[in-house]
Amino acid sequence: MPVPSELRVLCRRLATTPPDELPRLCPVLVGHVSRCGGPLSAMSEGEAKDKVAETPVLVHKLNTHITTLLNGKNSSGRFAAVCMVKAVIDVGGWECLRGSMTWIRGLISILQKPDPLVSKELSIVTLTKIFMLLQVYQTLVRELATPTLPSYVTACLQLVKPPASGKPLKTPMSFVDSVACSLSKLVALFPTTMRPFNAQIRSALRSYIAPTSVDSLVVPQSLRENARHLFIMLHYTAPKSTSGEEWIKAIRATIKDSHATADQVFRAVHESCQSATGYRSQAVTTDGEPSGGGDSADELPSWSGVAAGAERLIGSLEYLGEYLRTATKAPVTLPLGELLDLTARISLITLPSSEDAVELNVSIGRDEKADLWSALPDIHVAATRLHTAIILRLGNGAIPLPTEILDQLTRIFDSNRHIPSVREAAYALVKELVLLSGPTLPKLTVDSLAPLLQSCCVDILRATGHGEAKAQEQATLATTANGSSSKPKDPSTGNADAFLTTSTTSAAASSIRRTDHEASALALLPFLLSHLPQRHLSPDARGLLDRTAILAGSRDAMLASCLHPYKDTRGRFYPSILPFLIQQFPRDQSVEVLRTNLLRSARGGASSSSQAMWEDPREGLDALLKGSINGGQVEEEDVELDVVMDYAVEEKKVGTGAQSGWQLLGESSKMDVDAAAPANAFFTTAAAQTNGDRFGEDVASPPSPLKRKASLVEPGKPKRVDTGKGNDVAADVVIMRKPQAQPGAAAAEENSDSDSDSDDEGSVQIDMTLEDDEEDDTEE
16 A cells, blocks of 8 residues: 555645644645545554555654644644644544543643633544544543543633632633533543532533523523533433432422522412422512522522513523433433423413403512513413423323323413414424324314414415515505595605515515524424314315415425315315316426326315315415414404415316316316205216316216206207317306207207217217207297
8 A cells, every 4th residue: 555645745744834834734734634544544563564664654753743733832833733633533543542642631731721712622622522432442441531531621610610709701602612512422421530520510500501681691502502411411420320310300400490480480470270290389579579599509590580580481491391302321200290280380371361361469560560471472482392392202102291282382372373483383392293193183172273273374375475464554645534545744754665565576575584483384284284183174274274285385285185185074075286286296206196196086075165265276365364264263463465376277278178177176076955946967067078188087077966857848869969179169058958849840950960960089978958949049
């Protein structure tokens, strides 16, 4: 194996380049190292003594240069050395790890020197990678990790430890985030070595678990998550087999702390519900502002004020969710009842309304109550996300929970449905619930989801440009009662650009932006069609879902609708939206499989208030969005639908074999009704002949009522009528009755028709009777 030229270049560059110029060459040098993995990972004892002997010499020279730079006095050279160590460790494997003791000590020394933070952060990343790679080799763990890991943890904690004087920490939050992430990874790998640092870690990072606005630091979300993950992983350090007990003790302490915080935050409301798990609310005074927390290492920092208390409660709920997302060292017993008891207490606190008035504490001022109502939606969002974490953690073990969780979600959603973050969290939770046990939900529970279902469709239509909120009344134009227009007093208060906005530009602007709650609603739509029991949905609810799927162009939702046809309580099927699916996705493989294998039969359909959708899915959509569906009264925001569509429904072409399949299903789905008047047994259209032309298969006509003959009409002889293939044939219903003509005239007419009849495939054979009026026309 020849010596890589990159190895020679590395040795020459490190030997000849001044240390101050090495940082700018680091990308080039790291690239050379990545191509020298073979020589760096080769066993030195197995090398031959001939020409290949140059390779171990160059490898030894490279390691010597790196060690010299790492222990040198130039900070730029040390930074370049850290980069080189990281690159060599990544490709060198065991051969480089076993000789890395000098590098480990040099990297730890950088953490204790006044080097730039970028060098220290890179040293933390490199040391974390080395310790993680060492964990596989027990011999190297005893020789390298055990002696050096305590020094590394001590150096890290010294950098992030808050000052004793109470002044804010000068270390950037991004560096603290790197330390928390590193320690959380090492706790699980070296629990025995990390055990003595348990209390120091809690004391140094406790202020990042659930920070509040009264704190002197602004904690980013990534640091909160890493600090919570580290605190939860500390149960790994428990002696012997007590890790499960430590985990249960820690999560119950967090639940209790959440209840104590809720006692202070919700003191403006008289809570009528008692805890089902035995928690007794603490006595709360109405003097001063609500407060909590403490200064001990086992408590979170102190807070004061409703806003800070709400942030602490939100942080505690997120902390509980992290408990459920973090793997444990041993099997644990989840206090599920205590968690649901906490979320039930939170869901019962809703905004005061005329329908469900909340009993308020008259001794609390108006300002504190306003602060509570403004912070309550965020608390509800945190509780909803905790529900989602419970479902994801338990999986099939959470099958008994959806009904109770949906009850809590319904209260939260009805109170805060106008807030996008609440809708986003609700959509995500409902998606997991219907995936878990959607087909088994009772009708009462499905009916309670009607407001959420309608809001989901509204958000999707707005995101796709088919529904826009009504604008406020323009100050530049006021319409009087008699229909005349009057100018406003101050023209400068009007918005002149509002007159230039068209439906096309509005739809284009809406299609560009896609917020989190709109994306969550679009992800939920297919599961509402595939996992909810469709028999529990009203025709209007199912029609709204189908319209939304078509207008949004959601392939998954349209496929789910076709695979789960709607059938009402009388056993009647509604028309499928398969033609729209084929029109929008003609080359999709799954759609082609569905089209060619799904046995389509035009069954007698039932009519609903949304029957007009079968011609145009936009027709009547505004009424569905503003009205009530599935028995649930919905107070939706005023919505003005944008009638611009991205596609057009095909026009009827009768007699040409090109009629839209959607219209075929619409025509053939008319419900048979028994009426007092005799039904016409020969009701037919020319469109019925083209059913097989679009989809390549025959479509059966719906069953017609029992044929009846009038007492004054004689049975006529079956006769063929040529429908023709021209484009000017009208799409009217053919209704003919046979006149009581003379035998000679009838015979002459038969001879004339027999000469003009053709046997092509465009003709049909029907029974018909002619009225007396047409007899006069024939004689004339």
